[in-house]
């Protein structure tokens with residue numbers, strides 16, 4: 001049976017946002033609404049922004065009166081597959097899509113928002129683009145995106161709202177009005193990678209140096225450079241880090257995310273700093289980069305994990321570097337009971353905090 005109240009999808013609205021808004025508009029809990037549409041499918045234990053599979057579509061189309069093509073357009077699968085360049089399996093983390101870290105109905109992170117967009121919306125809603133890992137700011141308002149509740153630090157979990165909550169711009173845990181979040185201005189430099197990636201995703205082709213590359217290839221080059229920056233920041237005192245420094249990319253230990261987590265699991269603050277460096281690296285002529293690495297005797301093994309083949313467009317550059325490992329093989333020492341380094345302790349602490357955000361101690 002169709003619902004009494006129609007709730008249209010708003011421009012660039014994510015599927016989870018629309019489902020939650022629809023529930024609140026009908027005066028019911030999101031969980032009750034989705035339970036009524038799909039009695040045997042627990043949608044909040046998955047990342048529903050990715051897609052609504054075809055086999056689950058008809059009860060939703062019947063109840064909402066919205067054609068399935070609209071829901072497909074709002075789903076993230078199409079864009080994510082253009083970025084990845086291959087068909088994405090349901091169960092894995094998708095490249096460049098923030099991971100929700102779903103465990104039962106609890107999320108560990110992965111949802112961002114702009115307080116000023118919420119403020120200006122007549123009906124606040126979540127944008128699809130806030131789920132992309134290269135989005136760390138709002139280009140309309142020039143402020144940083146926020147990825148947790150400023151009052152209680154919980155991740156943003158709109159599906160935990162209840163009928164009485166009325167609108168989506170509030171914390172699912174402590175009910176803080178997210179529109180009141182104090183904003184931090186964003187520099188043009190911090191927005192540069194985001195703008196570039198957005199415009200490349202709109203086209204079919206990108207350029208790296210003199211070469212035209214496909215969208216997926218461009219994103220894989222960006223992933224490669226992200227790896228380069230992360231590897232160099234593990235050793236900020238090395239010749240490798242100095243070489244990047246001489247290219248105008250100062251490498252500091254603080255750029256290395258403490259947790260060592262995959263990029264798609266990092267908080268916005270850590271992604272932002274890495275992307276500034278990657279954008280800079282992308283804007284330098286490849287030949288200049290290689291020459292600097294050769295002069296500093298940076299080996300190919302220092303640049304990337306040898307088990308993962310580099311993007312094809314970068315192969316000529318990497319071939320010019322010496323492949324021999326920069327240090328002679330050191331013998332693997334068995335696990336010892338030495339005290340952990342400060343970095344290792346802080347890394348486990350950062351990972352623990354991400355888990356605790358999702359499940360605060362009772």
Ligand SMILES: [Zn+2]
Pocket residue numbers: 114115116117118138139140141142
């Ligand atoms: Zn905004």
Ligand SMILES: [Zn+2]
Pocket residue numbers: 149150151152153154171172173174175176
């Ligand atoms: Zn809160």
